[in-house]
Amino acid sequence: MPHDLSALTEALLSAARKAGADAADALAVEGTQIEIGVRAGALEEAERSEGIDLGLRVLIGRRQAVVSSSDARGPTLERMAERAVAMAREAPEDPHAGLADPGQLARERDAARLELADPGDEPDPAALEEAARRAEDAARAVEGVTQVQSAGAGFGRRRVHLAATNGFEGGYARTDRAISCVAISGSGTGMERDWDHDSRIFAADLRSPEEIGRLAGERAAARQGARRPKTGTYPVLFDERVSASLIGHLVQAVSGSAIARGASFLRDAKGTRILPEGLSLVEDPHRVRVQASRLFDAEGLPTARRAIVEDGVLTGWILDLATARKLGEESTANAARATSGTPSPSVTNLELTQGARAPDELMRDMGTGLLVTSFIGATINPNTGDYSRGASGMWIENGVPAYPVSEITVAGNLTEMLARLVPSNDARPWLTRVVPSLLIDGLTLAGD
Incomplete structure (x- = not known):
């Protein structure tokens, strides 16, 4: 189940104040990444990662320190704050460190108009594998291509949330879809390699696997x-x-x-x-x-x-x-x-x-x-x-x-x-x- 990033950053700020920080900001990033790779017609790589990263910066006067963790449990947040404050007390003064003044902060924080996240469902790994295979097949079909080093497709989704003791709080979500292909022409010491790649926010905007594979193959063949x-x-x-x-x-x-x-x-x-x-x-x-x-x-x-x-x-x-x-x-x-x-x-x-x-x-x-x-x-x-x-x-x-x-x-x-x-x-x-x-x-x- 996705974490409540707003609640997590607020908990970090609260813990920082309790530990003795004069000011602080907290960053939470949660995401999912899927990578599928094929080679010689066979599945070579299938990876899925999910996780959350938390970062806390605290300031005591003009001294600052940063700690991070991938553990979102309450006791960990408290230990992060205590450690950050202890580190800041020992840090050298930086006359330029500090948060923004409240009057400098952004007022527009809803990123919906930027269309940074595809609302569609997460792609099935089998669909990503099929896209990678299509790219590889297109590259192998180019005259002069002797092998395809790699062909892959991927998907990523992440959410970012930032909060600070100066009153700022805002976040957004991003997605990305990608297809890549690396083709090789020639053999032995005469091998030459080239590639093509596309990455977009919306799956509908992505160039076809066939085009990506073909271009990778043509570029590799042209280098002979x-x-x-x-x-x-x-x-x-x-x-x-x-x-x-x-x-x-x-x-x-x-x-x-x-x-x-x-x-x-x-x-x-x-x-x-x-x-x-x-x-x-x-x-x-x-x-x-x-x-x-x-x-x-x-x-x-x-x-x-x-x-x-x-x-x-x-x-x-x-x-x-x-x-x-x-x-x-x-x-x-x-x-x-x-x-x-x-x-x-x-x-x-x-x-x-x-x-x-x-x-x-x-x-x-x-x-x-x-x-x-x-x-x-x-x-x-x-x-x-x-x-x-x-x-x-x-x-x-x-x-x-x-x-x-x-x-x-x-x-x-x-x-x-x-x-x-x-x-x-x-x-x-x-x-x-x-x-x-x-x-x-x-x-x-x-x-x-």
């Missing part, structure tokens, strides 16, 4: 005969499947945590142009049927749409309460936390301005260069922005794909790379990070 191009400086087109990683580096660099430490290549860039004119990076936490959407953050503050970069210019940092206080600014309602940790800055849904041209048009403009479709490893210097990643993809000659390439390194500097982005128009609108393929001229490729 990969070689290394000549070392040099070339234009590089980051495929839509990997382009969001570039925006991820930008986001990390403007996180309040990095800025407060001075460990960011963009630490002095606020109010300056970091992307080409006309490009904006917008965070919108209120997109419907998108997995990262939320009405309030992990400190109870109201979320809102905002441009992190507007017309190429960096408008500000990504902040929770603590980093905002450190920097003398206001929180941007970007706090996130797990039950076992304190809040820290994190983004929700991001969207980069799309361009007018399709990827094949950008390839024609490239002439000769690289289309990156996957990365392996990374060396990123957060202070300087120096960038180096192992990559594979397709070599472009005369504006069209010529042959697959692998075992190469792409290198540059993120400050310069971000300033030269040319976006395509192929971003998938249902993702949490809606980022199209991105062309950057003049990157160094290490090959033969």
Whole structure:
């Protein structure tokens, strides 16, 4: 039987007050996860997990501590509070720790309009297994595919509830359905691997297993005969499947945590142009049927749409309460936390301005260069922005794909790379990070 998360968080707060806490917040997360995997036509994996996680943060003055547990029984809650208070008394003072003021708290707390949970029944494991089999069959049917490494389908449902002694209380439920497939072409040392995956809140929005398996197979087959191009400086087109990683580096660099430490290549860039004119990076936490959407953050503050970069210019940092206080600014309602940790800055849904041209048009403009479709490893210097990643993809000659390439390194500097982005128009609108393929001229490729 599901727990009453509101009652549990209130019990934790009550126990914290009784134990001597000046202030506290409590987070409860309860969920179910089902994972089904098939291989070579046989069931390989069938896992179901159910559980609850509780987190309690207590404050005594400016000292804080966090404890967590997966035991929701009353005596455990009392011991959690006593332990947290004892730890907080021994913790060093943090002048920036503290809950939100009551006047800062979100008023809208009913997440129904965001459609974060599919009201349908939990899928039968047999239906998930059938979906995984269909994906595997579609991949195996592609010419050139020699085996399917894995095909799987999954379902998750979880409920989250947050309460604090400043008067905040709110929660929401989320669901997700997923199908994935990893296909292999060739044999021995000539084996190449590629994949496809889809994850949605509503089962009705999920792409078909056949499409996912077919795309995984076609991508794997297209990688056969990969070689290394000549070392040099070339234009590089980051495929839509990997382009969001570039925006991820930008986001990390403007996180309040990095800025407060001075460990960011963009630490002095606020109010300056970091992307080409006309490009904006917008965070919108209120997109419907998108997995990262939320009405309030992990400190109870109201979320809102905002441009992190507007017309190429960096408008500000990504902040929770603590980093905002450190920097003398206001929180941007970007706090996130797990039950076992304190809040820290994190983004929700991001969207980069799309361009007018399709990827094949950008390839024609490239002439000769690289289309990156996957990365392996990374060396990123957060202070300087120096960038180096192992990559594979397709070599472009005369504006069209010529042959697959692998075992190469792409290198540059993120400050310069971000300033030269040319976006395509192929971003998938249902993702949490809606980022199209991105062309950057003049990157160094290490090959033969």
